Amino acid sequence: MSLSVRIIPCLDVQDGRVVKGINFKNLIDAGDPVEMAALYDEEGADEITFLDISASSSGRETTLDVVRRTAEQVFIPLTVGGGIRTVADVNALLRAGADKVSINTAAISRPELIAEIADSFGSQVLVLSVDARRAQTKSGFEVTTHGGRHGTGLDALIWIEKAIHLGIGEILLNSMDSDGTKAGYDVQLIKAVREISHVPVIASGGAGKLSDFAHALEAGADALLAASIFHFGQYRISEVKDYLAAESYLVRQPGLS
Amino acid sequence: MIAILDYGSGNLRSAQRAFETSGADVVVTSDIQVCREAKGLVVPGVGAFQACMKGLLAVGGDVLIRQRLEDQRPTLGICVGMQILFSSGTEKDRHGSTLQGVGIWEESISKLDAPILPHMGWNSVIPPNKSALFHGIDHESFYFVHSYAAKNSHARQVTWGNYGERFVAAVEDGAISATQFHPEKSGRAGLALIKNWVGNL
Numbered sequence: 001m002s003l004s005v006r007i008i009p010c011l012d013v014q015d016g017r018v019v020k021g022i023n024f025k026n027l028i029d030a031g032d033p034v035e036m037a038a039l040y041d042e043e044g045a046d047e048i049t050f051l052d053i054s055a056s057s058s059g060r061e062t063t064l065d066v067v068r069r070t071a072e073q074v075f076i077p078l079t080v081g082g083g084i085r086t087v088a089d090v091n092a093l094l095r096a097g098a099d100k101v102s103i104n105t106a107a108i109s110r111p112e113l114i115a116e117i118a119d120s121f122g123s124q125v126l127v128l129s130v131d132a133r134r135a136q137t138k139s140g141f142e143v144t145t146h147g148g149r150h151g152t153g154l155d156a157l158i159w160i161e162k163a164i165h166l167g168i169g170e171i172l173l174n175s176m177d178s179d180g181t182k183a184g185y186d187v188q189l190i191k192a193v194r195e196i197s198h199v200p201v202i203a204s205g206g207a208g209k210l211s212d213f214a215h216a217l218e219a220g221a222d223a224l225l226a227a228s229i230f231h232f233g234q235y236r237i238s239e240v241k242d243y244l245a246a247e248s249y250l251v252r253q254p255g256l257s
Numbered sequence: 258m259i260a261i262l263d264y265g266s267g268n269l270r271s272a273q274r275a276f277e278t279s280g281a282d283v284v285v286t287s288d289i290q291v292c293r294e295a296k297g298l299v300v301p302g303v304g305a306f307q308a309c310m311k312g313l314l315a316v317g318g319d320v321l322i323r324q325r326l327e328d329q330r331p332t333l334g335i336c337v338g339m340q341i342l343f344s345s346g347t348e349k350d351r352h353g354s355t356l357q358g359v360g361i362w363e364e365s366i367s368k369l370d371a372p373i374l375p376h377m378g379w380n381s382v383i384p385p386n387k388s389a390l391f392h393g394i395d396h397e398s399f400y401f402v403h404s405y406a407a408k409n410s411h412a413r414q415v416t417w418g419n420y421g422e423r424f425v426a427a428v429e430d431g432a433i434s435a436t437q438f439h440p441e442k443s444g445r446a447g448l449a450l451i452k453n454w455v456g457n458l
Contacts, residue, residue, distance in 0.1 A: 076442060199374065222373065
């Protein structure tokens with residue numbers, strides 16, 4: 001295979017501003033998602049993900065504007081998630097310049113939304129975001145909502161199989177057990193999902209050191225999403241790529257400047 | 258002036274901006290007359306072959322593409338906008354219908370033989386030696402999102418990709434060119450390719 005593994009920084013955006021501290025030098029405005037996205041593009045990010053955590057509708061309008069401005073100057077794929085409930089929401093984001101959208105809670109409450117979006121825009125625009133944690137369900141992993149605070153009792157693997165059938169193009173797999181721990185991606189969860197999924201799997205949650213990235217790939221992830229490890233400048237994207245290249249993984253190293 | 262054909266497909270805003278980085282004037286339009294006379298025409302396309310083809314037929318895009326080829330005016334198809342230039346697709350819609358493609362090239366489009374689909378992400382390609390599109394762009398990767406592809410082509414210049422099997426990643430055939438990947442989403446390598454295309458108009 002000649003397909004590179006993807007490294008995807010994720011920015012939490014609230015009312016048009018990046019939340020969670022960003023610790024970068026040489027930034028005019030570290031809270032501007034557009035500038036951050038452009039910087040990550042420069043550093044070799046393979047895609048950018050915005051997670052909109054705005055609670056208000058005016059905050060969401062602002063996000064559309066952020067997406068517009070990002071799409072005008074960042075020419076790598078942009079995924080936007082957070083608060084998407086309807087086909088109209090998806091349409092607005094795609095028209096603003098997003099390439100993909102990720103849906104989570106709305107699909108759990110109304111799974112047909114997956115088929116509606118896939119029918120309207122194609123599966124390739126649709127990323128299913130799954131917040132999973134260990135629980136007493138069939139597979140041992142359950143789907144949660146509200147950032148892992150609410151259990152749904154829904155088995156994560158059964159849910160993913162159903163969503164694949166309904167027409168998702170990709171899975172963003174967030175481990176709620178690993179999220180924020182910096183103790184590594186949840187290798188068991190990735191392996192379990194890889195076994196049942198023929199769509200790409202993006203691993204998320206727990207990246208703390210370079211070897212964590214390699215372990216997630218070994219478990220079957222196609223792409224790796226991380227937030228704080230990049231935002232706080234602990235590792236540059238190029239360092240992660242250099243490490244993975246040394247470990248014999250194929251990474252994209254843009255040569256043109 | 259470059260026209261991007263708007264027939265209800267995809268994120269055209271960033272495509273417009275990407276083509277503008279070449280210095281060209283770019284319009285997104287469904288006006289067939291404007292598209293016919295534009296110096297360069299871009300035919301984008303995402304989603305399913307059938308849905309795209311239906312959209313293309315609805316605006317008369319098939320006739321437009323053939324006319325431009327007759328007039329020797331450059332056209333560039335992107336992603337499904339490339340696939341619909343072939344003769345047919347095996348991808349069915351949920352009603353089981355199979356529309357024919359525009360038929361510039363006789364080969365058909367079929368599903369890639371790979372364990373994980375869509376083929377999503379950055380992949381390398383092998384352009385022919387005298388490629389104008391890839392001039393000065395060596396050892397770069399491009400962004401792909403697709404499950405179907407042409408497996409063969411008799412066009413003048415074929416760029417190959419590999420995912421599970423060999424497939425057609427780009428075609429340069431006189432006035433008509435096409436890429437299976439998204440140059441407008443392929444960072445600097447993509448912008449360089451766009452600049453090459455625009456520079457040869």
